[in-house]
Amino acid sequence: MNAPESFFQAAAGVSSESQLARIVRSNEEIKSIVATAFKINLMALNAIFLAKRAGTAALGFGVLSNELRRFAQDLTQQMALLREMTAESVTAVSSLMQQRRLDRILDLAVRACEGKEIAGLDVVMARAEAAFGEKFQRLRQFDKVLHRALESTGQLVELGGVLARSAKIEAAYGGQYSSSLMQVSTDFAEVIDQIKLSLEKLTRERLIKEGS
Amino acid sequence: MKQCRTIFQDGDHRWLAIVRDPNRAGHVIDTNEYLIESGAESLLCDPGGIEIFPAVFSALCAETDPNRVRAIFASHQDPDIISSLALWLDFNPELKCYTSWLWASFLPHFGGTAETFASLPDEGASIRIGDLDLEAVPAHYLHSSGNFHLYDRGAKILFSGDVGAALLPPDQDDLYVKNFDQHIQYAAGFHRRWMGSNEAKRRWCERVAVLNIDMLCPQHGAIYQGEDVARFIDWFDQLTVGVV
Numbered sequence: 001m002n003a004p005e006s007f008f009q010a011a012a013g014v015s016s017e018s019q020l021a022r023i024v025r026s027n028e029e030i031k032s033i034v035a036t037a038f039k040i041n042l043m044a045l046n047a048i049f050l051a052k053r054a055g056t057a058a059l060g061f062g063v064l065s066n067e068l069r070r071f072a073q074d075l076t077q078q079m080a081l082l083r084e085m086t087a088e089s090v091t092a093v094s095s096l097m098q099q100r101r102l103d104r105i106l107d108l109a110v111r112a113c114e115g116k117e118i119a120g121l122d123v124v125m126a127r128a129e130a131a132f133g134e135k136f137q138r139l140r141q142f143d144k145v146l147h148r149a150l151e152s153t154g155q156l157v158e159l160g161g162v163l164a165r166s167a168k169i170e171a172a173y174g175g176q177y178s179s180s181l182m183q184v185s186t187d188f189a190e191v192i193d194q195i196k197l198s199l200e201k202l203t204r205e206r207l208i209k210e211g212s
Numbered sequence: 213m214k215q216c217r218t219i220f221q222d223g224d225h226r227w228l229a230i231v232r233d234p235n236r237a238g239h240v241i242d243t244n245e246y247l248i249e250s251g252a253e254s255l256l257c258d259p260g261g262i263e264i265f266p267a268v269f270s271a272l273c274a275e276t277d278p279n280r281v282r283a284i285f286a287s288h289q290d291p292d293i294i295s296s297l298a299l300w301l302d303f304n305p306e307l308k309c310y311t312s313w314l315w316a317s318f319l320p321h322f323g324g325t326a327e328t329f330a331s332l333p334d335e336g337a338s339i340r341i342g343d344l345d346l347e348a349v350p351a352h353y354l355h356s357s358g359n360f361h362l363y364d365r366g367a368k369i370l371f372s373g374d375v376g377a378a379l380l381p382p383d384q385d386d387l388y389v390k391n392f393d394q395h396i397q398y399a400a401g402f403h404r405r406w407m408g409s410n411e412a413k414r415r416w417c418e419r420v421a422v423l424n425i426d427m428l429c430p431q432h433g434a435i436y437q438g439e440d441v442a443r444f445i446d447w448f449d450q451l452t453v454g455v456v
Contacts, residue, residue, distance in 0.1 A: 102298055105265050109299070112213060112270030120279050124303050 022205045023086055023093060029198045029205075030083050036191050036198075037075040040160075043191070044069035047167075047184045054177035060170040061181050064163055068188060071160045075195070078153045082202075085146050089207055092142050096135045103128050136208075143207040150203050157195050164188040214245075214264075214271035217387060219427065219435065220367045224251050225344065227367055228275055229429065232385050233267045240264065241379075243292055244431055246371055247272060247281070248364060250342025255283040256300070257362055257371045258293045258431050262322075265296040269303075278303060283341060285348075286311040287373035287431070288356030289318050298323025310339055310348065314358025332360055349419065351375060353412035361420075368426040375416070376444055377402055378433030389434045392443050398433065400451070407453035417449040 044065050051062030106128055110121065167188055171181035213233065220227040230245040245268050246257040254276065260268050272278055284307055286294040294311075301307055301323050311319055313331035320329070332348050339346045339362070347363040354375050362371040378398040389395045407413055421442075428436040428444060436444045 101262075102302060105262060105299055106302060108266035109269040112266045113273045116273055118273055118278060120303070128302060 022207065023089055026202055026205045027083065027086050029202045030079050030086065033195055033198050033202075034076060034079045034083075036195050037072045037079065040072035040075070040188070040191055041069055043184065043187060044072060047181075047188075050177065050180060050184060054174050054181065057173060057175035058170070058177055058181060061167060061174060061185075064167040064170055068160065068163050068167065071156070071163060074156055075153070075160070078149070078156060082146070082149055082153065085142075085149060089139070089142055089146065092135070092139045093207065096132075096139055099128075099132050099135050103132055140208045146207065147203070150199065154199055154203070157192065157199055160192045160195070161189070164192050213274075214267045216271040216275040218275075219246075219387075219429070220369060222367070224249065224342075225366060226250075227364070227369055227429075228272070229387065229435070230268055230271045231387060233264065236264070236267070241292055242432060244429065244433075244435075245272075246429055247276065248341060248344070248346065248362075248367075249276065249280065250344040252280055253282045253342040254280045255285055255339065255341045255346065256281050257285045258287050258373065259284055259296050259300055260294075261292045262295040262299065265299045268296070269299075281307065283308045283310060283339065285309075285339070285346075285360075285362050285371075286315070286319065287351070287361065287371070288312065288359045289315040290356070291322075293373075293431070294319060295322050297328075301328065312352075312356075312358030312360060315356075334358075336360065349423075351412075351416050353407070353409040354416055355406040355408055363423060363425075365424075368424050369429060370420060370423065370425045370427070370441075371429050373431050374406060375403075375448070376428050376430035376433070376436060377406075378430070380433050386434055389436050389440050392436075392440045395434060396444075396447060402432075403448065403451055404453055404455050410453055413448060413451075413453055417445050421445055 047065035048062060048069070051058040051065055054061070106124070110125065164185060167185035168182065171178060171185045174181040213235065214230050215232055217229045217231060218226060219229045226249040228247040228249070230247065233242070236242060240261065240263055243258070243260050243264065245260050248255045248257065269278065281300070281304065284297065284300060286309055289311070297309060297319065307328065308330050309319065309324060309328050310330045310332055313333060316329045316331040334350060334352065336348045336350050339348060344364065344366060347365065348360045349363050349370070351359045351361045351373065353359065359373065361373055361375065376399065378395060379402055380398050425441045426437060428441045
């Protein structure tokens, strides 16, 4: 009796170990974004105080600083959600890894019995295929949900970028505080660029390779 | 691939020993698996580790129908004993796994559901397979704290798990002990180190000395038969264990 080639080839092609490595990398990026969001929150607080000192000349800057603070809080919440999702994806990947190991050994057993008619072996193979397929589909679904969450995080970060650029423009109207406000808004723009980079890396880390 | 050897047969009552894999990876300990058949049902004693499943399964298939395997007996919880459980359950999800109550909630880490495990009480129990009533004989602390051997009164065979085990050199792969005095040197170190209690050992010796045993089948090494069975029990009784 021959093993269904396509199934076992598919099972062999899914590198769960590297999926786990991807999850670890994703988690590191999430941690880095959370740390940066915390930094933005503090920066925004300082900017609010600075805008208050600058008075009416920095009213617009003050409004934007408040928005940036809210942005930092929203980003932290979004990252907490992503972190929760990556923790859940460890469960999905571990389950797939375990199934893959069992399938590999089952495949060896079936090949060792080649030429013998063993009743029920086709049922066992079908069951293994179904179990693997189910776990693989669950992971694929999870990957999609994770990427939708990343897309909405991307939109949030775009908004942060717009706020930072607007803060730069408002800083120009800050009178004697203009250079201090410009420095703060430049810092905002830099950290948001850092977040964008981390987010790009996160988006590249797929749990399931395209086309598999 | 492992060899499957018939060590006892009386009509449809049969013991198969699955032994000696020439292709076994050197870093994996060699194990013996035993299949007890009665009519259309069989029980597999200590089915082995996950990595040797292909060798055990194919050897078993060469000699008998694996669909007959209704139960697994796990003498204790070690990975070389029972880590292949999930694969046997893949083949037959209805399999029953008999093991000490002590390990019934640990073995699910290797696979199975709540329905898979049949807990054996400390004093032992009878296991029905086909027309046989096999007896789970207590062997606690030899070496595991929840440990059983399996006695087949009809065949006069005792499956003795790690008791009687010997770590044989590669050039000595006889199925049966040929020369007890020469053989026992390969068992001595193993028993001194792995058996943790002299009191438990004494109780076991007293318990099995009154059984009618033609063959004592360990999970590693060669099978003791005839007078070598009593010789082994006497030797073990004299040995000081629980020492490094």
